[in-house]
Amino acid sequence: MSARFDDELYEKILEYAKEKGMPKTRALRELTKEGVRKWRLTKALALYREGKVTLWKASRMAGVPLSRMVEIASSKKIPVHFSTEDLERDFKSVFSETF
Numbered sequence: 001m002s003a004r005f006d007d008e009l010y011e012k013i014l015e016y017a018k019e020k021g022m023p024k025t026r027a028l029r030e031l032t033k034e035g036v037r038k039w040r041l042t043k044a045l046a047l048y049r050e051g052k053v054t055l056w057k058a059s060r061m062a063g064v065p066l067s068r069m070v071e072i073a074s075s076k077k078i079p080v081h082f083s084t085e086d087l088e089r090d091f092k093s094v095f096s097e098t099f
Helices: 007-020 022-051 055-060 066-075 082-098
Strands: none
Touching: 007 022, 022 066, 022 082, 055 066, 055 082
């Protein structure tokens, strides 16, 4: 895979690599991994906010524990609602995946 960056972004990647004392390819991998992690979290929170997924499902999409997802949602002023139906659906989902 190859990628092209504008000069400003390339300089920031080099700055990060120098600050961390690592090769630029490793720095690029780390920055990309962090960007994907943030993208997954943002997407999961948006779907939860829109009522398209439960908080449990959002936490799984984002790859974070449910307790951490509650903290993140609360910190972003996203109301945390968890109905009986959500609990039942999540319970069935968890146990159907383990068997």
